[in-house]
Amino acid sequence: MAELLQIKELEVSVEDKKILKGINLTINKGEVHVVMGTNGAGKSTLANAIMGNPLYTVDNGSILFDGEDITEEAVNDRAKLGIFMSFQHPISVPGITVENFIRTAKSTITGENVRALAFKKELKEKMDQLSFDTAYAQRYVNEGFSGGERKKNEILQMSILNPKLAILDETDSGLDVDAVRIVSEGVDRFHNEDNAVLIITHHNQILQKVKPDFVHILINGKIVKTGDASLVREIEEKGYDAYKTLA
Amino acid sequence: MSELLFNELPRPTFRWLRVNHTPVSLWGESESTVRPEIDGKDSIITSLPAGAALINTNYKGANEEALQQLVNAGEGYRIQVPANTKEAVHIRIDGSHRVGSRFQFIVEEGAELEVQFYLDGTAKDATNIQYFDEYDVHANAKVVVKKVNLLGETVQHIEHRYTKLSDGADAEFINVEIGGQENLLNYDHDLQGEACNIVHDIAYLGNKEQKFDFSLVMTHGGKKSVSDIHTLGALSDKAKKSFRGTLDFLRGATGSEGAEEDTSLLLDPTVKSISLPLLLCKEDNVSGNHAASAGQIDANKLFYLMSRGFNEAEAKHMIVESMIRPIIDRIGDEAIEEAALAAVRNKI
Numbered sequence: 001m002a003e004l005l006q007i008k009e010l011e012v013s014v015e016d017k018k019i020l021k022g023i024n025l026t027i028n029k030g031e032v033h034v035v036m037g038t039n040g041a042g043k044s045t046l047a048n049a050i051m052g053n054p055l056y057t058v059d060n061g062s063i064l065f066d067g068e069d070i071t072e073e074a075v076n077d078r079a080k081l082g083i084f085m086s087f088q089h090p091i092s093v094p095g096i097t098v099e100n101f102i103r104t105a106k107s108t109i110t111g112e113n114v115r116a117l118a119f120k121k122e123l124k125e126k127m128d129q130l131s132f133d134t135a136y137a138q139r140y141v142n143e144g145f146s147g148g149e150r151k152k153n154e155i156l157q158m159s160i161l162n163p164k165l166a167i168l169d170e171t172d173s174g175l176d177v178d179a180v181r182i183v184s185e186g187v188d189r190f191h192n193e194d195n196a197v198l199i200i201t202h203h204n205q206i207l208q209k210v211k212p213d214f215v216h217i218l219i220n221g222k223i224v225k226t227g228d229a230s231l232v233r234e235i236e237e238k239g240y241d242a243y244k245t246l247a
Numbered sequence: 248m249s250e251l252l253f254n255e256l257p258r259p260t261f262r263w264l265r266v267n268h269t270p271v272s273l274w275g276e277s278e279s280t281v282r283p284e285i286d287g288k289d290s291i292i293t294s295l296p297a298g299a300a301l302i303n304t305n306y307k308g309a310n311e312e313a314l315q316q317l318v319n320a321g322e323g324y325r326i327q328v329p330a331n332t333k334e335a336v337h338i339r340i341d342g343s344h345r346v347g348s349r350f351q352f353i354v355e356e357g358a359e360l361e362v363q364f365y366l367d368g369t370a371k372d373a374t375n376i377q378y379f380d381e382y383d384v385h386a387n388a389k390v391v392v393k394k395v396n397l398l399g400e401t402v403q404h405i406e407h408r409y410t411k412l413s414d415g416a417d418a419e420f421i422n423v424e425i426g427g428q429e430n431l432l433n434y435d436h437d438l439q440g441e442a443c444n445i446v447h448d449i450a451y452l453g454n455k456e457q458k459f460d461f462s463l464v465m466t467h468g469g470k471k472s473v474s475d476i477h478t479l480g481a482l483s484d485k486a487k488k489s490f491r492g493t494l495d496f497l498r499g500a501t502g503s504e505g506a507e508e509d510t511s512l513l514l515d516p517t518v519k520s521i522s523l524p525l526l527l528c529k530e531d532n533v534s535g536n537h538a539a540s541a542g543q544i545d546a547n548k549l550f551y552l553m554s555r556g557f558n559e560a561e562a563k564h565m566i567v568e569s570m571i572r573p574i575i576d577r578i579g580d581e582a583i584e585e586a587a588l589a590a591v592r593n594k595i
Contacts, residue, residue, distance in 0.1 A: 055546055087551060090551070108561070
């Protein structure tokens with residue numbers, strides 16, 4: 001299987017506080033990885049570090065994507081290479097409609113002119129799949145959206161921008177049961193043998209439709225255990241106590 | 248004319264803060280003034296003679312002396328909308344000449360009036376655009392004023408605006424202030440009637456050495472009157488903005504509510520942003536809220552946009568445009584909205 005993401009000995013700080021303390025992680029094309037862990041373990045830091053958030057400082061280690069060292073790459077260049085992050089708290093962009101925003105983003109990422117008519121058709125199709133009212137296409141990005149609508153908008157962007165690696169940072173948090181199912185189905189539709197998904201979560205509901213190949217337990221900035229999907233059930237039942245001492 | 252003091256704060260604060268007023272010399276005084284074009288139904292537009300009485304004789308404008316000169320200088324326009332009718336007026340002000348004019352709007356009971364001011368053009372040499380628009384909005388009448396300022400860099404732009412609202416009257420004011428070198432804008436809104444309502448939203452974008460000096464006063468006299476001020480914009484280079492916003496609750500204005508908010512995005516450390524929200528109150532049962540914020544571009548917002556492929560400059564453009572655009576979108580004239588957006592994109 002072709003290697004897509006390789007993280008080696010990654011150490012990351014935020015405002016001089018070390019959060020990640022030597023992460024090693026390899027994600028191949030076609031795989032679904034899940035990262036679970038206690039609050040403050042560094043799960044979102046890992047997502048932000050892969051996406052290149054400048055507020056997170058890489059102190060040591062490297063991130064390779066599609067064979068290219070992207071540790072020093074700017075956020076937008078990582079997006080153009082095919083990395084997408086679904087935000088835990090998507091921000092609003094008043095003044096720019098959902099349709100214009102995603103169309104412009106697609107054009108920027110692909111470097112190609114995105115034809116209006118074809119795009120409208122694709123947008124409607126994807127919004128229907130997510131049970132997302134198509135009227136929202138003409139609303140400002142996330143302005144006045146509920147938490148669930150914001151998350152659906154993230155999945156909508158993911159499905160249209162079609163990245164090689166999608167990182168979902170607690171996309172299921174704050175969603176009701178129906179919304180989680182819709183998001184889970186959306187991720188399942190997106191996933192294929194040419195891309196990969198990294199899911200950061202506290203719960204197993206988002207995994208209803210998406211079957212993980214690997215589950216990683218992150219405690220205190222370190223991956224202390226990697227296993228298969230059964231690890232999710234174990235954590236659901238027993239919690240993290242057994243792993244806290246391993247960090 | 249020597250230096251005059253503009254937009255004086257209704258209740259001065261410490262002198263050493265140097266924010267009580269803005270000292271200004273008027274530009275291009277040797278030129279003769281031109282009356283702007285006005286477009287509307289002939290039957291509602293008449294000539295307003297020089298020196299005609301003000302709707303509120305106590306209104307002092309951005310500067311009393313400058314306003315008095317303007318009032319006495321020449322004819323203006325009087326626009327009277329008959330009761331229970333609906334009218335629209337378009338006014339174009341060309342900044343390539345010195346302009347001095349006055350507009351008196353009388354909106355009779357139950358009538359509706361929409362006014363659009365479009366200011367553009369630039370003179371070869373420094374010039375002065377100055378006008379006084381006053382509104383007498385009778386009971387249950389409504390006025391909507393949409394102004395877009397795309398004046399050039401040689402223009403000193405002064406507006407004096409007074410509004411009187413009667414019982415149940417409604418006013419909505421929208422300003423898009425992008426052009427002009429020195430902008431001195433004075434808005435005095437008198438909520439005399441019971442349950443009258445006013446909203447004043449201003450979007451601005453300043454760069455180079457542009458100046459925006461806003462004074463807004465909401466005087467609540469009527470019971471259950473409601474006012475809302477919101478100014479928001481971005482400054483870059485050495486641009487400067489002053490906001491003086493006053494909510495004044497007079498005795499008897501029971502159950503009234505007022506809010507004012509000033510939001511500034513500071514794109515360079517060399518810009519200057521002054522915000523002076525003032526609450527005056529002689530009545531117990533009222534609610535007054537004020538908020539002011541000035542800061543740099545939110546790093547999280549920048550990260551979000553860049554994660555969608557936009558480079559830093561594109562993301563910053565998007566943030567500034569997204570801040571101002573909701574107000575531009577309310578202008579309702581596609582050609583003017585496009586011109587305003589083009590001006591925004593040119594500046595950032």
